[in-house]
Amino acid sequence: MAEFKLRLRRYDPESGEPPYWDKHTVELDPHRSVLDGILEAKDSQDGTIGIRCSCRQGICGSCGVRINGKPGLACNTHLDEALARGDGQEIVVEPMGNMPVIKDLIVDMDAVHWRKIQSVTPWLLPREPVPEREYLVAREAMVDVTQSMACIQCGACVSDCLAMEVDPLFTGPAALAKAYRFVGDPRDSEHYERLRYVAEDPHGMYTCTHCFKCVDACPKDVNPMGQIMRLRRIAGTDFEIEDRNNGFRHEHAFVKNIHRNGLLHEADLLPDSYGGKFDPRALPELLSSIPIVIKGVLRGKITPTKALLHPHKASKDVRAIFERIEGEPARYELNLYVTGTDDPPLQGAGDADSGAATEGAKR
Amino acid sequence: MPEHDVLIIGAGLAGQRAALAAAQSGVSVAIMSKVHPVRSHSVAAAGGINAAISVSDDWRSHAYDTVKGSDYLGDQDAIEAMCREAPGEVMHLEHIGVTFHRNDAGELDLRAFGGASINRTAYVADITGQAILHVLYEQLMRNASTVARYEEWFVTSLLIDDGGSCTGVVARHIRSGAMETFAAKSVILASGGAGQCFKPTTNALICTADGLAQALRAGAPLMDMEMIQYHPTTLLENGLLITEGARGEGAHLLNKDGERFMSKAAPNKMELASRDVVSRAEQIEINEGRGVGPDGQGVYLDITVVPRKRTLEALREIVNIGRDFAGVDITREPIIIRPGQHYIMGGVKTDIQGQTPIAGLYAAGEVACVSVHGGNRLGANSLLDTLIFGRRAGEDAAERARSTPMPACSDAQLRNDERMIAEIMARPRKGRRISELKNELGTTMNRYCAVFREADGLQSAYGTVKRLQEEAQNAYIDDRGTVFNQDVLGAIELGYMLETAEAIVLSAIDRKESRGAQFRTDFPERNDAEWLKHINVALGEDGSPEISYSPVTITQWRPEERTY
Numbered sequence: 031m032a033e034f035k036l037r038l039r040r041y042d043p044e045s046g047e048p049p050y051w052d053k054h055t056v057e058l059d060p061h062r063s064v065l066d067g068i069l070e071a072k073d074s075q076d077g078t079i080g081i082r083c084s085c086r087q088g089i090c091g092s093c094g095v096r097i098n099g100k101p102g103l104a105c106n107t108h109l110d111e112a113l114a115r116g117d118g119q120e121i122v123v124e125p126m127g128n129m130p131v132i133k134d135l136i137v138d139m140d141a142v143h144w145r146k147i148q149s150v151t152p153w154l155l156p157r158e159p160v161p162e163r164e165y166l167v168a169r170e171a172m173v174d175v176t177q178s179m180a181c182i183q184c185g186a187c188v189s190d191c192l193a194m195e196v197d198p199l200f201t202g203p204a205a206l207a208k209a210y211r212f213v214g215d216p217r218d219s220e221h222y223e224r225l226r227y228v229a230e231d232p233h234g235m236y237t238c239t240h241c242f243k244c245v246d247a248c249p250k251d252v253n254p255m256g257q258i259m260r261l262r263r264i265a266g267t268d269f270e271i272e273d274r275n276n277g278f279r280h281e282h283a284f285v286k287n288i289h290r291n292g293l294l295h296e297a298d299l300l301p302d303s304y305g306g307k308f309d310p311r312a313l314p315e316l317l318s319s320i321p322i323v324i325k326g327v328l329r330g331k332i333t334p335t336k337a338l339l340h341p342h343k344a345s346k347d348v349r350a351i352f353e354r355i356e357g358e359p360a361r362y363e364l365n366l367y368v369t370g371t372d373d374p375p376l377q378g379a380g381d382a383d384s385g386a387a388t389e390g391a392k393r
Numbered sequence: 394m395p396e397h398d399v400l401i402i403g404a405g406l407a408g409q410r411a412a413l414a415a416a417q418s419g420v421s422v423a424i425m426s427k428v429h430p431v432r433s434h435s436v437a438a439a440g441g442i443n444a445a446i447s448v449s450d451d452w453r454s455h456a457y458d459t460v461k462g463s464d465y466l467g468d469q470d471a472i473e474a475m476c477r478e479a480p481g482e483v484m485h486l487e488h489i490g491v492t493f494h495r496n497d498a499g500e501l502d503l504r505a506f507g508g509a510s511i512n513r514t515a516y517v518a519d520i521t522g523q524a525i526l527h528v529l530y531e532q533l534m535r536n537a538s539t540v541a542r543y544e545e546w547f548v549t550s551l552l553i554d555d556g557g558s559c560t561g562v563v564a565r566h567i568r569s570g571a572m573e574t575f576a577a578k579s580v581i582l583a584s585g586g587a588g589q590c591f592k593p594t595t596n597a598l599i600c601t602a603d604g605l606a607q608a609l610r611a612g613a614p615l616m617d618m619e620m621i622q623y624h625p626t627t628l629l630e631n632g633l634l635i636t637e638g639a640r641g642e643g644a645h646l647l648n649k650d651g652e653r654f655m656s657k658a659a660p661n662k663m664e665l666a667s668r669d670v671v672s673r674a675e676q677i678e679i680n681e682g683r684g685v686g687p688d689g690q691g692v693y694l695d696i697t698v699v700p701r702k703r704t705l706e707a708l709r710e711i712v713n714i715g716r717d718f719a720g721v722d723i724t725r726e727p728i729i730i731r732p733g734q735h736y737i738m739g740g741v742k743t744d745i746q747g748q749t750p751i752a753g754l755y756a757a758g759e760v761a762c763v764s765v766h767g768g769n770r771l772g773a774n775s776l777l778d779t780l781i782f783g784r785r786a787g788e789d790a791a792e793r794a795r796s797t798p799m800p801a802c803s804d805a806q807l808r809n810d811e812r813m814i815a816e817i818m819a820r821p822r823k824g825r826r827i828s829e830l831k832n833e834l835g836t837t838m839n840r841y842c843a844v845f846r847e848a849d850g851l852q853s854a855y856g857t858v859k860r861l862q863e864e865a866q867n868a869y870i871d872d873r874g875t876v877f878n879q880d881v882l883g884a885i886e887l888g889y890m891l892e893t894a895e896a897i898v899l900s901a902i903d904r905k906e907s908r909g910a911q912f913r914t915d916f917p918e919r920n921d922a923e924w925l926k927h928i929n930v931a932l933g934e935d936g937s938p939e940i941s942y943s944p945v946t947i948t949q950w951r952p953e954e955r956t957y
């Protein structure tokens with residue numbers, strides 16, 4: 031047993047007062063959960079503390095909160111771990127971000143999270159004809175979509191999504207992971223339409239800035255950013271969807287750039303994103319970026335030689351990586367359910383069960 | 394006053410399946426839940442769902458296993474219906490999007506489960522309940538124009554008219570505190586189990602017996618209430634469940650000497666005998682000093698014998714549970730488990746259409762007792778039960794609604810419930826806290842009404858429950874607000890739990906034999922001559938519970954000795 035100091039963000043909508051901080055001290059085993067700590071305080075000290083919770087085992091998705099700055103589930107975060115994450119003195123618990131607070135640690139998920147989920151047509155549109163028995167589909171395909179199916183709709187990823195902070199209309203990590211759940215499902219008949227929708231939407235999948243926040247936040251290893259990247263790869267490579275947001279060409283420009291230069295050569299990136307320096311589509315974009323270019327030149331970040339010539343060429347090693355990947359008969363996708371974790375095998379246990387990425391979900 | 398042809402209370406698997414079935418037949422449907430539907434406890438179901446879909450299987454074999462598992466207390470007409478309709482139901486789920494895992498031929502893969510004579514459990518890794526619940530919720534979103542959803546509404550009472558029919562409910566909007574009367578031609582109770590009457594339990598904090606007590610108060614009988622399932626593998630530390638799927642994948646149970654002790658109680662099925670059998674065997678090891686852990690209160694579950702890659706693919710959730718809640722990597726070392734409260738076989742008595750003896754009131758899922766589980770439920774039969782009887786209840790309730798006029802409801806019950814809530818909030822802060830009483834109830838039930846029971850212990854549990862009922866009249870809460878007042882809901886739930894616990898203890902005292910989950914050390918044998926019958930508990934004229942009996946329906950399987 032040890033003593034833990036909880037600092038809870040409270041808000042009582044009926045009081046007319048602004049949110050405030052509230053402190054409670056509880057005595058519990060260090061590896062009990064933060065939820066246990068809060069419920070202990072609620073049960074024995076102050077029954078007015080508001081927090082949604084039900085399963086206590088990280089499966090119902092009720093108890094999403096921010097603990098010492100990091101979003102996650104209160105019920106699967108240990109007290110000692112939470113303490114170590116902060117200043118070592120207190121465990122600070124706040125409601126999740128990007129969603130309005132109703133009371134204390136309870137946020138309005140309907141207003142944000144569920145609305146976004148609804149926007150991606152979140153149900154299977156089954157391929158016809160519907161078979162009498164089950165659809166016959168590859169074993170890996172179902173294991174693969176299980177990763178996005180494992181989403182418990184807790185909202186932790188939504189809480190700290192950087193792109194959503196900037197663009198509240200962004201579809202967001204959880205809803206896009208849900209979109210992948212159908213795009214990756216061979217029984218669904220509308221892969222193309224689904225992809226086109228999230229690609230063309232100005233607040234769709236190309237709004238994500240790859241900040242990794244959602245990957246860190248997710249308690250179920252759903253890897254929403256990874257699912258977004260997969261949506262993009264499938265949309266771009268398999269369906270060749272050239273979207274209005276120019277996301278597709280921008281991504282290709284990146285790849286081309288690295289292939290050629292080994293490093294990111296930003297002066298080429300922009301024009302390449304619009305089909306190359308001499309493509310008519312590039313002109314307005316190039317014109318609009320002139321002020322940035324001028325600033326860059328003034329600050330010495332861009333020099334005319336660097337911009338026009340290519341001082342750096344991709345090394346043999348970089349080219350070898352490209353050849354290796356492009357030479358694969360199928361694309362490999364990392365998926366925890368398929369490949370397991372990537373921790374090293376135990377001595378003597380180094381067989382096919384090591385869990386290393388020996389097998390991937392193929393498309 | 395909102396009116397709906399069919400109103401469903403509870404949005405777990407039973408409730409959502411009922412709503413979708415009722416909506417299919419074109420009536421107006423509403424579903425109401427005290428938590429967002431995907432937070433319902435069905436989400437925690439891990440291992441899978443049984444159906445005789447393999448070409449080498451037959452629904453009769455599934456039915457026989459279920460009858461035997463029930464220790465012959467299950468009603469065989471209901472069991473037959475469930476097992477016959479199971480393959481069609483699983484295919485339906487597959488067609489609407491459940492991502493069941495496949496074998497190498499691309500067909501549904503089937504895993505082994507306890508008490509089954511063949512592999513017949515379809516699964517999605519070990520998140521089967523979640524995978525099905527979320528897909529049903531997808532369908533509810535799809536059918537939003539025909540199924541109204543009242544999410545985070547707490548039902549406080551069922552409405553019963555002068556003729557004794559159920560005509561709707563009273564509920565509280567948790568977010569605003571507003572109370573409302575809902576009129577309905579048919580009401581389906583799908584409000585889940587009563588695990589919180591026990592501590593520890595595998596059940597979620599919301600499993601507080603609401604529907605059981607509401608039905609009892611409304612005059613419906615509860616059946617088989619003594620049959621409380623203790624699951625063989627719950628974490629020693631906090632009672633969380635390790636799915637039976639682990640043993641289905643091949644995990645072993647070991648005592649402190651490293652012995653696979655199931656060889657004594659079930660030489661053929663070993664770890665995959667019925668749950669009551671395995672839990673008793675474990676408890677014997679513990680009681681006789683061969684347990685492990687701090688006070689020798691557990692035994693080992695060794696999952697390291699399952700190939701690591703398979704564990705990571707098919708048992709991923711319990712890898713997480715082991716890591717997060719016990720600090721153990723289950724792929725590398727055994728984990729300490731013990732029997733823990735998991736499920737109630739009993740519930741509101743219904744026929745095979747889900748109808749209770751009260752006109753207009755249906756029940757389905759864990760809150761109901763058809764009875765397909767009898768004295769002991771087989772693993773992976775509960776999800777099936779919720780879906781089959783959820784659908785049946787939904788269809789029958791819709792049918793009834795088509796020939797019934799919309800009832801006129803008064804707001805008398807609404808006023809009553811408002812007064813009751815105001816009274817709780819106004820209690821002075823002295824005496825005991827609601828949370829203390831709940832704690833005492835849970836530990837008492839777990840002590841005296843567990844794997845092994847006997848008369849004195851049960852009597853003492855009864856005494857405690859009655860005392861707690863008294864104390865609950867004055868127990869106080871802190872929250873006087875209207876928005877998300879969880880405190881006052883906790884007080885109401887405690888009332889439900891105490892009434893349900895009383896029914897459980899009374900039934901356990903009454904059944905003077907050992908059958909299924911009820912093992913009386915003072916009556917250690919099964920006694921078919923006297924006790925092959927259901928115990929029913931209903932409130933008598935004076936409002937106190939009374940016991941009566943009803944026969945067990947036997948179609949083709951006569952009771953036999955039960956060995957595994």
Ligand SMILES: Cc1cc2nc3c(=O)[nH]c(=O)nc-3n(C[C@H](O)[C@H](O)[C@H](O)COP(=O)(O)OP(=O)(O)OC[C@H]3O[C@@H](n4cnc5c(N)ncnc54)[C@H](O)[C@@H]3O)c2cc1C
Pocket residue numbers: 402403404405406407408425426427428430433434435436437438439440441442521522546547548549583584585586595596597599600603604634636735736757758759760772773774775776777779
């Ligand atoms: C950890 C765990 C694992 C399990 N694994 C399996 C398995 O692998 N296979 C299997 O077959 N079974 C399994 N079970 C059993 C099975 O999950 C449950 O029996 C089943 O899901 C119950 O479903 P339900 O729809 O009846 O109730 P629930 O899912 O519990 O839903 C109850 C609903 O009622 C609502 N409700 C309750 N009270 C009120 C009220 N007063 N007002 C409004 N709404 C209310 C709740 O909000 C909820 O929506 C498992 C159980 C547990 C605990």
Ligand code: SF4
Pocket residue numbers: 187190191192193194202203237238239240241242243244245254255258
């Ligand atoms: S990676 Fe993308 S989706 Fe994820 S949090 Fe960052 S911006 Fe949002």
Ligand code: SF4
Pocket residue numbers: 180181182183184185186187188203204207247248249250251252253254
């Ligand atoms: S993706 Fe992860 S963090 Fe986001 S809602 Fe789903 S489970 Fe929660």
Ligand code: FES
Pocket residue numbers: 065082083084085086087088089090091092093094103104105106
């Ligand atoms: S209480 Fe269910 S996820 Fe935390």
